[in-house]
Amino acid sequence: MKGNLFYMWSFFLLLMSLILYILGIDFLLNMKKLMFEMELLSYYINSISINIYIDWVSLLFSSVVLWISSMIMCYSNSYMMNFSNYMKKRFLFLMILFIFSMMVVIYMFNTMAGLILGWDGLGLSSYCLVIFYQNYQSLNSGMITIMVNRMGDIAIIMILSMMMIMNNCTMNVKYLNNMQLILILIAAFTKSAQIPFSPWLLKAMAAPTPVSALVHSSTLVTAGMYILIRYNDFYYNSSYLSFMFFIGSLTMFSASLLANIEVDIKKIIALSTLSQLGLMLMILSMGNKDLAYFHLLTHAMFKSVLFMCAGTFIHNMKGNQDIRYYGSMFHSLPITSMIFIGATFSLCGFPFLSGFYSKDLILEMLYMSKYNILSFIMLNLSMCMTCSYSIRLTSMILFSTINWSPSINIKETSIMYMPMILLFLQSIFFGYLMMKYFMTPINSYIIVLKWYMKMLIIYLMFFSLGLFKVFKYINYLPKFILKLNKYFLFLDLWYNASMMKFLSYTSGCFEIYIDKITTILIQMYHYKLLSFKLKYKLFMHTIFNGLIMFLLLVILIYCL
Numbered sequence: 056m057k058g059n060l061f062y063m064w065s066f067f068l069l070l071m072s073l074i075l076y077i078l079g080i081d082f083l084l085n086m087k088k089l090m091f092e093m094e095l096l097s098y099y100i101n102s103i104s105i106n107i108y109i110d111w112v113s114l115l116f117s118s119v120v121l122w123i124s125s126m127i128m129c130y131s132n133s134y135m136m137n138f139s140n141y142m143k144k145r146f147l148f149l150m151i152l153f154i155f156s157m158m159v160v161i162y163m164f165n166t167m168a169g170l171i172l173g174w175d176g177l178g179l180s181s182y183c184l185v186i187f188y189q190n191y192q193s194l195n196s197g198m199i200t201i202m203v204n205r206m207g208d209i210a211i212i213m214i215l216s217m218m219m220i221m222n223n224c225t226m227n228v229k230y231l232n233n234m235q236l237i238l239i240l241i242a243a244f245t246k247s248a249q250i251p252f253s254p255w256l257l258k259a260m261a262a263p264t265p266v267s268a269l270v271h272s273s274t275l276v277t278a279g280m281y282i283l284i285r286y287n288d289f290y291y292n293s294s295y296l297s298f299m300f301f302i303g304s305l306t307m308f309s310a311s312l313l314a315n316i317e318v319d320i321k322k323i324i325a326l327s328t329l330s331q332l333g334l335m336l337m338i339l340s341m342g343n344k345d346l347a348y349f350h351l352l353t354h355a356m357f358k359s360v361l362f363m364c365a366g367t368f369i370h371n372m373k374g375n376q377d378i379r380y381y382g383s384m385f386h387s388l389p390i391t392s393m394i395f396i397g398a399t400f401s402l403c404g405f406p407f408l409s410g411f412y413s414k415d416l417i418l419e420m421l422y423m424s425k426y427n428i429l430s431f432i433m434l435n436l437s438m439c440m441t442c443s444y445s446i447r448l449t450s451m452i453l454f455s456t457i458n459w460s461p462s463i464n465i466k467e468t469s470i471m472y473m474p475m476i477l478l479f480l481q482s483i484f485f486g487y488l489m490m491k492y493f494m495t496p497i498n499s500y501i502i503v504l505k506w507y508m509k510m511l512i513i514y515l516m517f518f519s520l521g522l523f524k525v526f527k528y529i530n531y532l533p534k535f536i537l538k539l540n541k542y543f544l545f546l547d548l549w550y551n552a553s554m555m556k557f558l559s560y561t562s563g564c565f566e567i568y569i570d571k572i573t574t575i576l577i578q579m580y581h582y583k584l585l586s587f588k589l590k591y592k593l594f595m596h597t598i599f600n601g602l603i604m605f606l607l608l609v610i611l612i613y614c615l
Contacts, residue, residue, distance in 0.1 A: 061132035072121035079114030105169040127475035131265040168217040178204040196258035203255040207245030210238040241474040249277030272327040272359035276418040287344040299340035307333030311440035350413035357401040357482040364395040371465040382455040387465040409486030483544030
């Protein structure tokens with residue numbers, strides 16, 4: 056590419072990130088807020104306008120997004136080395152469109168016209184990036200991604216229609232009713248992949264690894280959490296908070312459990328993202344939006360590093376993503392391995408890394424809450440399994456015996472690991488600096504816990520070592536996996552496509568009904584869509600199994 060557009064855009068995004076970071080500090084220290092309003096369309100008494108709302112929350116978050124995007128652009132130059140110039144230009148254009156859509160969501164969240172522009176832009180650009188490789192697997196993954204995300208888009212369109220009836224297109228609290236609050240929740244849950252809208256998150260791993268690093272760190276999945284953080288006051292002291300806590304705990308527990316039996320490196324890291332999103336939703340349901348925002352920023356730093364390290368491993372293993380074929384990467388890729396270990400420790404909440412300052416405070420706040428013993432057990436088990444799959448992932452990739460072919464030439468390039476080093480330094484110091492100097496509402500929290508409750512967090516890290524021994528060899532036992540798939544319906548919701556052919560008998564009638572509808576659609580449009588029929592049937596089956604699992608757990612909790 057002439058002039059190397061990847062480096063040019065990387066420098067531009069880095070410059071914009073520094074400018075927004077300085078402005079964010081100034082707005083935070085002086086408590087400034089700006090709003091720009093522009094009318095797009097006026098029809099009699101109806102009008103559609105967009106507002107650009109600028110405060111320290113939007114400035115700091117956009118600064119983090121652009122900083123990560125800048126490093127990923129630099130990283131992509133080496134990752135996309137073997138592609139043609141046309142493919143590189145298409146990839147670069149889609150990435151820029153993706154980042155721009157996220158900026159629209161960040162700054163125009165308080166008007167439905169601006170929000171739907173960024174919301175649809177994220178969905179469309181993510182679909183184009185998921186099907187970037189143009190094969191049947193990518194097409195299947197892109198279809199599921201766009202179908203689930205369109206549910207949230209429809210919810211936003213419905214809110215826009217309701218507000219047009221009331222001659223208002225702004226998200227003002229006095230104009231929101233219960234139906235609109237529910238639609239906002241649905242839209243946020245679809246974007247952040249909460250249960251039962253989680254299948255698309257793993258399917259989105261068909262995209263190139265730089266896209267996964269951007270999607271799962273600071274853009275697509277965080278857009279739903281950002282909207283809930285912005286409008287958390289609407290749900291304060293309402294009946295929706297208990298429902299949000301339940302969905303968050305269920306998402307965190309299920310994702311942590313499945314990450315311990317997954318063998319795809321990108322899917323394991325994606326499930327860790329899902330578990331952290333569930334943790335953010337839990338603390339958000341308690342009204343601590345500042346703490347949820349703090350964890351959103353720290354999580355973006357170390358999660359982008361994890362995906363970039365995973366991309367380096369996959370790139371050197373010639374596209375193989377199964378961690379059972381990895382091993383002894385610490386000797387072959389020492390710099391990448393050190394960065395990967397540090398980012399994994401930050402994910403576990405190791406003391407004095409970025410993840411520690413947010414996760415430790417979240418756990419202490421949750422320990423002080425008044426929820427039941429079942430929620431307490433699910434929270435602690437989820438945290439144990441988070442440490443367990445992190446240790447399992449690190450040991451199987453870096454320190455196990457060599458399982459790859461000796462003919463594979465593994466080497467590190469400075470173009471790939473230099474952006475990772477810069478992001479890794481941020482993942483070390485970012486949490487401490489943000490908590491000490493900028494997140495003033497968090498410093499005012501008063502934690503009152505007994506000694507054994509305070510030490511419980513340390514005990515959980517050691518208990519997770521026992522879970523690691525249990526899950527270490529679980530993927531080499533296919534009979535055990537089949538039994539889990541038989542008795543736990545929610546494993547069909549996320550597990551890989553080879554396991555999904557073992558359909559449970561519970562959804563037989565539902566499959567026949569979906570089969571008839573799909574056949575009618577095929578006959579109506581006269582397309583040769585036999586593959587689409589199978590994909591749509593599989594998608595509806597997973598959604599149905601997720602709903603069954605959701606209803607069973609609701610009944611169980613109310614019985615207890």
